[in-house]
Amino acid sequence: MSFDILQAKILDKQNPTVVGLDPLPDYVPRHIMDRHIADKGETLKAAADAFYEFNCGLIDALDDIIPAVKPQSAYYELLGAAGVQSFKKTADYAKAKGLYVIADVKRGDIGSTAEAYSAAYLGGVKIGGTELFPFDFDAITVNGYLGSDGITPFLETSIKRDKAIFVLVKTSNPSSAELQDQEIGGRTLYTVVGDLLAELSKDTVGAFGYSRIGAVVGATYPDELKRLRQRLRHTFFLVPGYGVQGGGASDAAHAFDDRGCGAVVNSSRAIICAWKKTGNSGRDYAEAARSEAIKMRDDLRGVICFK
Amino acid sequence: MSFDILQAKILDKQNPTVVGLDPLPDYVPRHIMDRHIADKGETLKAAADAFYEFNCGLIDALDDIIPAVKPQSAYYELLGAAGVQSFKKTADYAKAKGLYVIADVKRGDIGSTAEAYSAAYLGGVKIGGTELFPFDFDAITVNGYLGSDGITPFLETSIKRDKAIFVLVKTSNPSSAELQDQEIGGRTLYTVVGDLLAELSKDTVGAFGYSRIGAVVGATYPDELKRLRQRLRHTFFLVPGYGVQGGGASDAAHAFDDRGCGAVVNSSRAIICAWKKTGNSGRDYAEAARSEAIKMRDDLRGVICFK
Numbered sequence: 344m345s346f347d348i349l350q351a352k353i354l355d356k357q358n359p360t361v362v363g364l365d366p367l368p369d370y371v372p373r374h375i376m377d378r379h380i381a382d383k384g385e386t387l388k389a390a391a392d393a394f395y396e397f398n399c400g401l402i403d404a405l406d407d408i409i410p411a412v413k414p415q416s417a418y419y420e421l422l423g424a425a426g427v428q429s430f431k432k433t434a435d436y437a438k439a440k441g442l443y444v445i446a447d448v449k450r451g452d453i454g455s456t457a458e459a460y461s462a463a464y465l466g467g468v469k470i471g472g473t474e475l476f477p478f479d480f481d482a483i484t485v486n487g488y489l490g491s492d493g494i495t496p497f498l499e500t501s502i503k504r505d506k507a508i509f510v511l512v513k514t515s516n517p518s519s520a521e522l523q524d525q526e527i528g529g530r531t532l533y534t535v536v537g538d539l540l541a542e543l544s545k546d547t548v549g550a551f552g553y554s555r556i557g558a559v560v561g562a563t564y565p566d567e568l569k570r571l572r573q574r575l576r577h578t579f580f581l582v583p584g585y586g587v588q589g590g591g592a593s594d595a596a597h598a599f600d601d602r603g604c605g606a607v608v609n610s611s612r613a614i615i616c617a618w619k620k621t622g623n624s625g626r627d628y629a630e631a632a633r634s635e636a637i638k639m640r641d642d643l644r645g646v647i648c649f650k
Numbered sequence: 651m652s653f654d655i656l657q658a659k660i661l662d663k664q665n666p667t668v669v670g671l672d673p674l675p676d677y678v679p680r681h682i683m684d685r686h687i688a689d690k691g692e693t694l695k696a697a698a699d700a701f702y703e704f705n706c707g708l709i710d711a712l713d714d715i716i717p718a719v720k721p722q723s724a725y726y727e728l729l730g731a732a733g734v735q736s737f738k739k740t741a742d743y744a745k746a747k748g749l750y751v752i753a754d755v756k757r758g759d760i761g762s763t764a765e766a767y768s769a770a771y772l773g774g775v776k777i778g779g780t781e782l783f784p785f786d787f788d789a790i791t792v793n794g795y796l797g798s799d800g801i802t803p804f805l806e807t808s809i810k811r812d813k814a815i816f817v818l819v820k821t822s823n824p825s826s827a828e829l830q831d832q833e834i835g836g837r838t839l840y841t842v843v844g845d846l847l848a849e850l851s852k853d854t855v856g857a858f859g860y861s862r863i864g865a866v867v868g869a870t871y872p873d874e875l876k877r878l879r880q881r882l883r884h885t886f887f888l889v890p891g892y893g894v895q896g897g898g899a900s901d902a903a904h905a906f907d908d909r910g911c912g913a914v915v916n917s918s919r920a921i922i923c924a925w926k927k928t929g930n931s932g933r934d935y936a937e938a939a940r941s942e943a944i945k946m947r948d949d950l951r952g953v954i955c956f957k
Contacts, residue, residue, distance in 0.1 A: 368776065385777045420766070423785065427727075514760065514795075514800075518796065
């Protein structure tokens with residue numbers, strides 16, 4: 344089962360880190376970007392190819408120490424169709440290197456539209472008599488504001504193709520309290536959402552004890568994270584907010600159960616932009632990312648006991 | 651201002667319809683799909699080119715009677731990067747034909763990621779010294795579950811580039827009540843969201859009286875639609891749920907203010923798949939769409955009094 348595969352990779356590397364592959368034009372070292380611009384002009388295609396080269400270098404430098412990557416779709420959509428092509432190629436490259444790939448797309452819609460999103464990212468589409476798989480990620484993030492008929496199409500595709508989803512529950516941003524912390528008959532909205540996910544996916548629990556619907560819960564709200572971990576025993580957590588956003592390892596530690604299982608902690612900029620602090624103009628970007636990723640791994644190992 | 655432009659187009663055509671360009675492979679008549687498959691094989695590219703040809707035919711048949719189109723991103727993402735290219739080309743074609751183009755992407759994220767989405771769909775990105783505009787839609791839909799810091803980046807780009815957004819408030823699907831109708835201190839969640847949007851955009855009201863943040867409110871919930879119209883006087887409504895989903899013209903009519911302004915009503919399948927009911931294998935798909943769109947226009951004119 345999809346989350347069993349992810350959990351096994353985490354235990355194998357003894358590292359619950361997922362690296363966010365979230366490039367922006369100025370996150371890519373000049374020597375890479377300039378070469379693609381020299382070749383293809385100041386175009387979206389040049390930047391998209393630079394993103395892909397940058398990502399491949401990061402993946403090569405990290406694939407023996409991390410279990411998973413999480414490309415954030417927004418940064419690729421920013422380069423139009425050429426960017427989306429690099430998003431897909433990045434995912435394929437990461438999968439070929441043995442990494443679990445979570446597409447951070449935060450999609451959410453209803454009925455046939457949710458089915459189209461599920462088919463796009465987790466399933467396939469039939470053109471004539473041929474079934475094609477446009478992206479084929481291992482998991483995606485989903486926004487559940489529309490209710491269960493906006494979530495079940497993703498769950499159904501996940502079951503059919505051994506995939507998984509992470510639905511936004513308590514996000515890491517400063518404004519997340521505005522709606523998510525509102526009280527509804529004694530429960531916060533994020534708790535209502537969390538309970539709904541647990542209910543929808545209760546028949547999909549795998550060997551490690553997690554269902555196919557995971558939850559996004561920010562490390563920036565450690566108390567909420569702790570309470571949700573106790574409440575949602577069969578829910579795998581994707582934890583943003585570590586590092587640049589202010590969450591520490593001891594905050595993120597609340598996401599793990601007493602076996603040291605059940606969560607991945609994301610870091611993006613701190614790792615992929617680590618080269619900006621070394622003073623070498625980015626020629627050492629892969630090495631800089633690797634040493635930052637090792638630092639994060641050891642930071643998390645210090646507070647999580649893998650059993 | 652963006653919604654003034656939309657409202658002027660609605661009054662010009664005396665028609666508040668937005669046509670959803672939401673193709674699926676089997677919505678495209680065989681003679682179009684087969685020709686592209688014969689040329690490019692059973693590939694995503696063949697289907698994407700077929701989508702674009704189908705859309706251009708629809709736009710040509712409709713551009714003198716409708717003010718706006720709303721391509722739904724999911725159906726293009728279903729065809730990967732090739733589909734995203736057709737999404738962009740469809741938007742460009744519709745704009746060239748004088749239509750207002752709403753991209754139904756329902757994006758929502760935080761901080762720099764929300765900025766990237768805003769830049770992708772409403773703004774631009776700098777590659778080297780050149781600013782490029784990856785999509786350049788007139789407006790997009792946004793999911794606001796993350797709170798105001800997930801909405802303001804879209805608003806800021808909208809102000810800078812004379813664009814607009816529609817945030818999900820009360821969606822048209824059967825499960826929308828599960829979360830959106832929950833009571834929070836005397837208000838439903840969707841009312842809390844609606845009030846938040848009005849507050850965030852109160853300084854952006856244009857000549858027709860609407861701010862840059864519109865709301866998505868389904869015609870399938872006419873009582874809620876009526877109450878929201880009364881409450882959110884400066885909010886432009888995008889109304890799904892008419893037709894196939896069960897909302898009638900008299901339901902949708904609640905979205906309009908007493909000048910007959912302030913809303914667009916969406917229809918997708920009923921118009922773009924109208925050819926399936928004529929028994930001509932789709933060779934008349936454009937004419938079938940046109941007569942269905944005229945029927946819808948006249949249906950809405952029967953209940954809305956444009957002043």
